Amino acid sequence: MSALLEIDNLSLDFRTRGGTIRALEQVSLSVAAGETVGVVGESGSGKSVLSFAVMGISDAAARITAGHVRFEGRELHAADLAKLRGAEMAMIFQNPRVALNPIRAVGKQIEDVLRRHAGVNGTEARHRAVEMLSKVRIPDPERRAAAYPFEMSGGMCQRVMIALALACSPKLLIADEPTTGLDVTTQAAIMDLIGDLARETGMSTILITHDLGLAAQRCDRIAVMHAGHLVEVAATSDLFDRPAHPYTRKLIATTPRPSVGLADLEPIPGSLPDLRGVLPPCRYSQRCERYEAICETTPLPRVDVGSAHVVHCARPL
């Protein structure tokens, strides 16, 4: 079965004055139609960089040094991406108020997207915009269409951003920390909304988050990233029942949850390696309690530990 999105051995560098930052290395991930894949990791793991690379909105200093990104089987180049963005692939960001144009009414912003990608104009665009607002469960959508982002709460702005993203019924939605900073009840409502809309249209979702619990709740599969490496990919239940990578296990162990006390939280020693210098084949090796000489073998082995459960580790659990 061909995947909707296929990231194949992607490596990406940033050329900076301070050196070349090897932000992504040999990341492979596929997303099937209709599924929700979570990409979890801490700050500096490369999860946002990955999503920007897929959408083609990486920083100007970024260079793809290896690998491909394929959407519906065809490889993506800059020109294609401009057409696909907004129409077939859409993205929503953290901090919605900042991501919306502050001096343009929200209804108009949705109309802009429709005009650009769906070719609708005038009154039809206006109607579709109001329709989208009601689809994202904004009360009184007719009136709200004339509102500006600063007049709306964080949760509402996020709904507007979802409306913008989904206006042209894309096949893939990338949600980059969409609920960070929102209240827990708002977060739940927003995630419900995304889930419902995805189910309605058969849209695939990539959910990028540092919140393991959120990923556990909403995703079919989860990919764990550390320092630019994809360390483990598995179905959600497999990941939590049988984590294969030491980092995954530690991440789970260090997340506060009802059943554990403070003394049971295991901090992860060390810190992220400097992505500019010479890096070992496994970027977690310096922090790993299972490190041994075999961990220095290049390339880092890719081990299948179950159905659709892949780990990149020389000594998986």
Place this chain on the structure above:
Amino acid sequence: MSATTRHIRYVLAENPVTALAFAGFALLIILALIGPDIVPFDPLASATDNALHPPTWTHPFGTDHLGRDILSRVVVATRIDMQISIAAVALSFVFGSTLGLVGGWYGGAIDRAVGRLVDTIMAFPLFVLAMGIVAALGNSVANIVYATAIINLPFYARMARTETSARREAGFVEAARLSGNGDGRILLFHLFPNILPPMMVQISLNLGYAILNAAGLSFIGLGVRPPTPEWGIMVAEGANYIVSGEWWVALFPGTVLMLAVFCFNLLGDGLRDIVDPRRRT
């Protein structure tokens, strides 16, 4: 070598143009300090039989209509031009930032009052204000400094006000309050250092304007008067002779004036880079 010195060297190495501007500024300061002692000719000594000679080896900038060596006069003028501009900018900066800090911090009626005052000042053209002050208090260099200082005050007041009110709600300000700092200490020690970097650029631009202001005023007879050498006066005097072909009388003072202003403008960016710790790696 302390971290500060290292940082200064880094900034200068990064940006050769900045280094050049600093060198230029240093040269101006040196000339201002020791200029009168090192010039080959007495800037005030007239020798009318030597008048209006084009540049030669003895007189690299030529002589003016009274036979005075233009090079010597240009060098000596550095001192008075620097004095006027630095004094005016210093006054502007101190009073302007204080008004802006106070207005931006307290808001409300105080802010509005400061705003009205600043608006009023901005409505006056420099020359009108200068002439007014001169008419009231007499034609002296000090009064010209005051006039220039007043005219430039709004720039600092507005910038300080904006930067202050933008930072008023910042976490570190509240933290400073919880640490036992009163309003005055917060303004002076916590807020002011943070609004300084953007003001640095303003200061250097203003130095350039201040020199131009002084030159312009003396051009119309206010402030510095002949025979005191000052770049503006020299350009004014030289202007009479351009049509008749004695181009050097106005050109050299004018060029030096231009280079000085240029230096100051470039200086601002460099100063800001040095002062702003965020640019330290």
Place this chain on the structure above:
Amino acid sequence: MTALLDVAGLCRRFPVGKRTLHAVDGVSFDIAPGEAVGLVGESGCGKSTLVRMLTRVLDPSEGSIHFDGREIGQSPAARFTRTPERALIQMVFQDPTDSLNPRFTAFDCIADPLLRLKGPWTRDSLAARVHELAGMVGLPVPLLGRFPHQLSGGQKARVGIARALGPEPRLLILDEPTSALDVSVQAVVLRMLDELRHRLGVSYLFVSHDLNVVRLLCDRVMVMYLGKLVETGTVAEVFDHAAHPYTRALLSAIPGLDGTLGERVRLTGEPRSPIDPSPNACRFHGRCPIGEDRCAEHMPVPQDLGGRHRVACHLAGGTP
């Protein structure tokens, strides 16, 4: 044992045009010495306003604040800086980047309250105390010469904590101290905070919307909604036997690692406006999944449910 902090009937109102916004409306609670109390609530519930009144940068409109037996709510905020209580109530801020002065080194940040509130100091005694505080929070001494932008999120958080502990406060208010941190760093900081509390005997008011973290660190918890405390009690009482529908909704919305979308209590509609609210209607009415006519007619008052558990709801304990 007398409470360290005793708040009674605290209110704060803001004029909005001709109307009034009731940010905090009749809040009463106490904190014992050495106790950690959590304050949870979502944006707009008034917890920031409450916190600012407790740290005395804001004056209450009504009500009293007693600290160690002394009334501190009456004198204006501006004068509080010079009272001895200033040193005794300190705060750790939410955003470590925003709360550290970009022009101050870490050393300066930590030293500032020491210089203003404690002393006298010599150069050596000050350095010794700053180093001691840095050691307490696990901040390596060489980092003290760095500016905030040269420090990581976790390091900045530690500077903020060291700064707050310097004046030897008896009440420390922590405003989401770990929300800006990665999960791996969070665990370390939380443990440090817990250990410090037990070692120094400081009381904590831990403000957070992350209920999992509150459960780990606090003895008691208070739930706030639109300016009022709707439920208070020990952590076990509130988390395991939540009585208020809002608390239940909050708890059910937390994503759990077990991956199930559990019994979600869904909230409908928009929150009521805090501007000129009706004094007779429960603030949660309209958004509450359960509700009766009396919820719109009588404001619920806190009732005892046993132990330290109190809830303000007519239908307390009723199933949603």
